[in-house]
Amino acid sequence: MPSTRDIRRRIKSVKNIQQITKAMKMVAAARLRRAQERANASRPYTEKIREMLAEVAGNARDSVHPLLAVRDGEKTAYLIVGADKGLAGAYTSNLIREVLPHVQGKDGVHLLTVGRKARDYFKRRGYTLDQEYTGFSEKPTHQHAVDIAREVAGAYADGTYDEVYLVYTQFFSPINQKPTLIRLLPVETSGSQEGDQPRDYIFEPSAEEVLALLLPKYLETVVYGALLQAAASELGSRMTAMGSATENAEELISKLVLNYNKVRQANITREISEIVGGAEALK
Amino acid sequence: MANKIRLDVVTPERMVYSDDVNMVIARATDGDIGILPGHAPLVAGLQVWPLRVLKDEGEMQIAICGGFIEVHPEKVTVLAACAELSEEINVERAEAAKERAESRLKEPTADIDVERAEAALRRAVMRLRIAEHGRFQ
Numbered sequence: 001m002p003s004t005r006d007i008r009r010r011i012k013s014v015k016n017i018q019q020i021t022k023a024m025k026m027v028a029a030a031r032l033r034r035a036q037e038r039a040n041a042s043r044p045y046t047e048k049i050r051e052m053l054a055e056v057a058g059n060a061r062d063s064v065h066p067l068l069a070v071r072d073g074e075k076t077a078y079l080i081v082g083a084d085k086g087l088a089g090a091y092t093s094n095l096i097r098e099v100l101p102h103v104q105g106k107d108g109v110h111l112l113t114v115g116r117k118a119r120d121y122f123k124r125r126g127y128t129l130d131q132e133y134t135g136f137s138e139k140p141t142h143q144h145a146v147d148i149a150r151e152v153a154g155a156y157a158d159g160t161y162d163e164v165y166l167v168y169t170q171f172f173s174p175i176n177q178k179p180t181l182i183r184l185l186p187v188e189t190s191g192s193q194e195g196d197q198p199r200d201y202i203f204e205p206s207a208e209e210v211l212a213l214l215l216p217k218y219l220e221t222v223v224y225g226a227l228l229q230a231a232a233s234e235l236g237s238r239m240t241a242m243g244s245a246t247e248n249a250e251e252l253i254s255k256l257v258l259n260y261n262k263v264r265q266a267n268i269t270r271e272i273s274e275i276v277g278g279a280e281a282l283k
Numbered sequence: 284m285a286n287k288i289r290l291d292v293v294t295p296e297r298m299v300y301s302d303d304v305n306m307v308i309a310r311a312t313d314g315d316i317g318i319l320p321g322h323a324p325l326v327a328g329l330q331v332w333p334l335r336v337l338k339d340e341g342e343m344q345i346a347i348c349g350g351f352i353e354v355h356p357e358k359v360t361v362l363a364a365c366a367e368l369s370e371e372i373n374v375e376r377a378e379a380a381k382e383r384a385e386s387r388l389k390e391p392t393a394d395i396d397v398e399r400a401e402a403a404l405r406r407a408v409m410r411l412r413i414a415e416h417g418r419f420q
Contacts, residue, residue, distance in 0.1 A: 038296070045293045048362055052353060056326060142295045142364070204327035205313045213312070213328040214351065217364070224295055 004267065007260040011253060018249035024087065025242035031138060032174065032235040039171070039228040046221045053187075053218050059207040066157040067215045070186050073162030074108040077130070079152060079184065079223075081168035081230040082118025084137040088234055089241030091169065091177070092117045098179035099167050103127070110161060112152070114227070130155075138231055145224035153219055156185045168226040174236035184222065187215060288320040289358045290336060292345060292366050299366040300336075300345060307359050308335040309352050318354055325354040331405045333413050334361060344369060346413045348406045372414040381407035 082095055095118070103109045110130045113119045115137040122129060131151060136144050155161050164185040170178045203210050287303040307318045310332035316325075329352055333344040350363030384404035391397055 041297045042295045044291075044298060045295045045362060048293060048353070048360060052326065052351065052362070145295075146364070200324060202323055202325040204311050204316065204325060209312070210326055210328055210351070217351070217362075220364075221295060 002263070004260060004263050007256055007263060011256045011260065014249050014252050014256065018246055018253070021242045021245040021249060025239055025246060028235045028239040028242060032232060032239055035139075035228065035232040035235055036171075039225075039232055042221075042224060042228060046225055049214070049218055049221050053211075053214055055201065056203070056207055056211050056214055059201065059203065065208075065212055065215055067153060067185060067187050067219070071159075071162045075110065075160065075162045076102075076108060077110040077112060077152070077155070077161040077164045078103060079112045079148070079164060079166045080114065080118045080122075081166070081226055082113060082115035082121075082137065083230075083234045084116045084134060085238075086117060087241065088238040091234055091237040091241075092121070094177075095167065095169055095179045096121055098181060102165070102181070112148075114148070114230070137234060140224070140227035140231055142220070142224055145220050145227055149216065149220040149223045152184065152223075153216055161185070166223070166226055168230045169233035169237075171229045171232040171236060175240050177233040177237060184219070187218065286320055288318065288322075290361070291359070292334070292347075292361045292363065294363050294366050296365075299363075300368065302338075304336050304338050306337040308337070309347075309361070311352065316352075318352075318359055321356050322354050322359075324356070325352070327352050329361070329363070331402065331409055333409060334366075344413045344416070346372060346406075346410050348409070367410065367413075369413045372410045374411065374414045377407045377410040377414065380404075381411065 078099060080095070080099055082092055086092065103111065109127075111122055111127055112131040112133075113122060113129055114133045116134045119129060119132045119134060133144070133148060152161075152164055156164055163183065165181055166184040167179065167181045170180045172178065201207075287305060288307070290300065290302060290304045290307055291298065292300040305319075309316055309318070309327075310330045311327040312330060316327065318325075329347055329350050331348050334347045336343050336345060346365075346367045346369075347361065347363045348365045350361060350366075353360045353362070380403055384400045384407060387400040388397065388404065
């Protein structure tokens with residue numbers, strides 16, 4: 001039976017933890033709002049680029065751009081967008097569960113990771129990482145996406161990779177996120193543009209050259225979109241996790257307080273009966 | 284109004300500018316193009332160069348660091364990696380960037396990406412130019 005002092009000490013420490021989880025929840029909520037705003041702000045650009053790519057690709061159908069080349073090779077790269085920090089519930093483990101079936105026990109798999117947690121997981125299990133990016137998982141900027149996209153595109157163009165997949169967590173709501181795997185390279189341009197009537201565009205200087213300029217930009221926006229989604233997911237997941245941690249702490253505290261009162265009451269009762277017993281003996 | 288064309292300047296981070304204007308002059312990869320209302324559909328790549336916008340009140344310039352222009356008869360969309368209005372430009376930062384890029388280009392060492400330094404220099408010079416002359420005239 002723990003003494004009242006021990007229980008008091010535990011109550012205090014649980015309260016401290018609760019304060020921390022509460023603060024983390026608030027911080028995550030505030031950052032999540034900002035991340036969502038940024039994701040919304042990037043939408044017009046992303047949609048426009050996608051639209052343009054479909055139109056340009058439709059007009060430059062027989063061009064051979066290195067980022068469109070389909071090769072059947074074994075060298076598959078995975079760009080895994082994870083978190084820098086933990087305390088986000090099952091965020092990282094859900095992401096890794098999505099990747100593992102594709103990489104476990106296979107040759108010719110190359111890994112690139114964003115975020116410390118993803119890096120640590122694969123490093124500890126003996127995978128070699130081609131490239132790691134850390135320090136910006138919560139607040140990615142477009143420049144980060146540009147750097148990543150440039151590197152990936154370069155490696156794809158010179159034949160280091162035959163296929164590149166992008167793994168990230170799609171954000172639906174703070175309590176609903178889904179890990180997703182999409183193919184990044186070669187770029188698929190065969191969108192359903194047959195349905196709507198093709199506009200007659202003038203291309204300066206030519207459709208092929210515009211396409212060559214557009215493809216790297218397209219890649220950047222896809223990566224940027226994924227980084228933003230992943231950031232929002234991470235924050236949303238942390239918010240939910242910390243919210244339930246705060247609730248659990250509350251529950252634990254009320255149990256401990258009940259227990260504390262019981263022990264205290266038992267002590268008082270025992271002392272009274274001791275005194276009464278002592279007084280009886282003196283009679 | 285018939286003699287106006289809608290101009291949207293969009294970057295991945297935000298919508299920089301959106302208004303009805305009289306004329307847009309942009310530097311495409313193979314030379315300047317001027318766009319008036321009713322222009323034929325066009326898609327072109329842009330250089331790192333100020334985008335000149337003509338309105339009733341006069342001319343203003345927007346810093347564009349490379350991107351695309353898409354023209355429809357009643358609408359112009361500029362997609363740029365970054366874009367700034369003249370009053371948003373941080374002159375001190377642009378000057379520092381210019382000096383940095385110049386010193387890198389003067390003494391190129393093995394670990395310096397010359398292409399990147401040149402691009403940075405072009406952006407800085409353009410920003411300074413716009414900060415100085417880009418307001419309504």
